[in-house]
Amino acid sequence: MKTPSAFQGAGLGLRRSIIDSLYENIPNAIDFFEVAPENWINIGGRLGKQLRSISEQVPLITHGLSLSVGGVHPLDKDLILNIKKFLDTHQAPLYSEHLSYSNDGGQLYDLLPLPFTEEAVHHVASRITQVQDILGRRMAIENVSYYVVPEKAMSEAEFINAVVKEADCDLLLDINNVYVNSKNHQYDPEEFIRQMPAERVAYIHMAGHYVEDDGFIVDTHGADVIDPVWKLLAFTYGLIGSLPTLLERDFNLPEMEQLLSEINQIKDLQKSQEFPHGRSAHSAN
Amino acid sequence: MDAAPIRPTKSPLAQTQEDFTRFLRNPTEVAIPKGLDPRRMRVYQGLVYENILSLLSGFFPVIDSLFSEEKWRALIAEFIRDFKAETPYFPKLGEEFIYFLSERKTLEDEPPFLLELAHYESIELALYISKENHATPIAEGFIHNAGLSLSPLATPLSYHYPVHQICANFQPQEPPEKASYLLVFRDNQDEVRFFELPLSSYQLLCQINQNPGLLAKEYLQNLCPENHPEPNGFLQQGMALISTFYDKGVLIQS
Numbered sequence: 001m002k003t004p005s006a007f008q009g010a011g012l013g014l015r016r017s018i019i020d021s022l023y024e025n026i027p028n029a030i031d032f033f034e035v036a037p038e039n040w041i042n043i044g045g046r047l048g049k050q051l052r053s054i055s056e057q058v059p060l061i062t063h064g065l066s067l068s069v070g071g072v073h074p075l076d077k078d079l080i081l082n083i084k085k086f087l088d089t090h091q092a093p094l095y096s097e098h099l100s101y102s103n104d105g106g107q108l109y110d111l112l113p114l115p116f117t118e119e120a121v122h123h124v125a126s127r128i129t130q131v132q133d134i135l136g137r138r139m140a141i142e143n144v145s146y147y148v149v150p151e152k153a154m155s156e157a158e159f160i161n162a163v164v165k166e167a168d169c170d171l172l173l174d175i176n177n178v179y180v181n182s183k184n185h186q187y188d189p190e191e192f193i194r195q196m197p198a199e200r201v202a203y204i205h206m207a208g209h210y211v212e213d214d215g216f217i218v219d220t221h222g223a224d225v226i227d228p229v230w231k232l233l234a235f236t237y238g239l240i241g242s243l244p245t246l247l248e249r250d251f252n253l254p255e256m257e258q259l260l261s262e263i264n265q266i267k268d269l270q271k272s273q274e275f276p277h278g279r280s281a282h283s284a285n
Numbered sequence: 286m287d288a289a290p291i292r293p294t295k296s297p298l299a300q301t302q303e304d305f306t307r308f309l310r311n312p313t314e315v316a317i318p319k320g321l322d323p324r325r326m327r328v329y330q331g332l333v334y335e336n337i338l339s340l341l342s343g344f345f346p347v348i349d350s351l352f353s354e355e356k357w358r359a360l361i362a363e364f365i366r367d368f369k370a371e372t373p374y375f376p377k378l379g380e381e382f383i384y385f386l387s388e389r390k391t392l393e394d395e396p397p398f399l400l401e402l403a404h405y406e407s408i409e410l411a412l413y414i415s416k417e418n419h420a421t422p423i424a425e426g427f428i429h430n431a432g433l434s435l436s437p438l439a440t441p442l443s444y445h446y447p448v449h450q451i452c453a454n455f456q457p458q459e460p461p462e463k464a465s466y467l468l469v470f471r472d473n474q475d476e477v478r479f480f481e482l483p484l485s486s487y488q489l490l491c492q493i494n495q496n497p498g499l500l501a502k503e504y505l506q507n508l509c510p511e512n513h514p515e516p517n518g519f520l521q522q523g524m525a526l527i528s529t530f531y532d533k534g535v536l537i538q539s
């Protein structure tokens with residue numbers, strides 16, 4: 001059995017629709033799984049048992065959706081406490097959320113863009129700090145895809161750096177989001193990755209996306225990973241090391257074989273990279 | 286300088302988010318916030334809308350199939366516009382939709398059984414994912430002197446409309462004379478099953494649920510009409526019924 005206190009290698013986003021075929025027979029290539037706790041908290045019955053079986057076999061990390069850490073409405077303490085319990089139950093080595101908001105007094109269940117302002121930096125950093133205090137551990141925050149910038153007093157890279165520094169949190173670096181944003185907002189994705197706080201990157205996300213007729217990209221997690229994103233991943237590994245990397249696929253799920261070939265592609269890239277500073281996979285706390 | 290009207294001051298961040306989300310919730314009446322690209326704002330609006338639509342279509346497949354696409358989409362738009370769903374948990378979104386339906390008047394051109402059908406459609410998932418566990422069965426014969434209660438994985442239900450039969454070809458516009466009584470139950474294979482119940486069984490299960498801990502005999506004596514011509518036969522039939530529920534795990538030791 002793999003140690004549940006840390007995770008490494010290549011992982012797969014775990015959806016309800018694939019758990020039934022996986023829990024008794026986890027393919028060797030999959031080193032860890034990731035779930036949205038908001039899909040699994042207080043889930044018993046068959047699904048609950050299957051998830052427990054999975055987290056007894058391989059590390060399960062968590063990637064939240066509903067915390068609205070950038071929102072202006074009160075943090076949902078009850079949710080945070082339930083996440084804490086969930087992390088304990090599954091000995092999850094990591095909890096991450098999005099650098100965005102989803103709540104306007106009610107849930108919109110989507111990742112809405114924050115303005116890149118000083119005010120937003122302080123606001124979101126203080127909320128991340130509160131969450132980390134309740135959880136008693138550091139969390140990771142993910143760079144999201146965004147289609148508009150409500151206000152721009154600094155660059156996205158400056159915004160992310162400022163939040164991570166002020167909140168003293170980790171970064172979940174989503175390579176696909178970097179690529180999507182670099183196209184939609186015309187910037188150099190490699191330059192952006194060079195600007196990220198390398199020592200804070202806890203792990204990496206990979207995904208596919210949807211390109212509209214005129215080149216505008218919508219981040220759907222519903223397609224295969226494209227070549228430029230693979231190249232960007234290789235670039236990132238070369239820069240900051242072969243960090244644990246998760247393949248996200250939320251819609252149009254293909255056969256497991258296709259998912260595994262993408263997982264193996266991640267692993268091949270990881271193997272072909274030397275760890276530049278002899279660094280080991282990050283573990284929370 | 287003119288005195289400004291007193292109102293709580295909103296931070297710029299709060300104002301930005303309010304302007305942004307007001308448009309997402311009500312894109313036909315609220316303007317796109319100034320300075321933001323209209324096409325990209327519609328992308329956001331589409332993402333929010335389609336996500337909630339696909340979640341709710343998954344929770345309520347029968348309602349989805351009875352409504353025309355246009356009407357179903359309009360109902361979801363109304364939900365997003367008028368209702369602030371609070372749950373952070375995705376499997377609970379169906380319950381939020383039921384609150385929304387119960388607070389709103391069903392429209393003339395909507396089926397009168399809409400709310401009941403929504404409730405019926407939500408109960409299967411609720412039991413399927415319930416964290417309750419099955420009670421360990423107790424020794425045979427014990428049933429006569431055990432205090433009874435209803436399994437937390439069993440729910441007796443009554444509806445004015447026969448919600449379990451409703452489909453595109455059967456949409457009663459008025460409730461039939463007799464209500465429908467159902468039992469929904471997660472069995473020990475964690476499969477959720479529905480049973481139609483006669484009124485008397487429904488009443489028995491409700492009584493045990495409301496007042497757990499009594500003996501089988503006591504429930505039956507309470508239910509037996511005073512002028513019943515054959516109280517012994519009633520008791521015997523009742524015991525047989527209780528045994529069956531007990532064997533299936535619908536009734537457990539309290």
Ligand SMILES: [Fe+2]
Pocket residue numbers: 142174205248
């Ligand atoms: Fe991601």
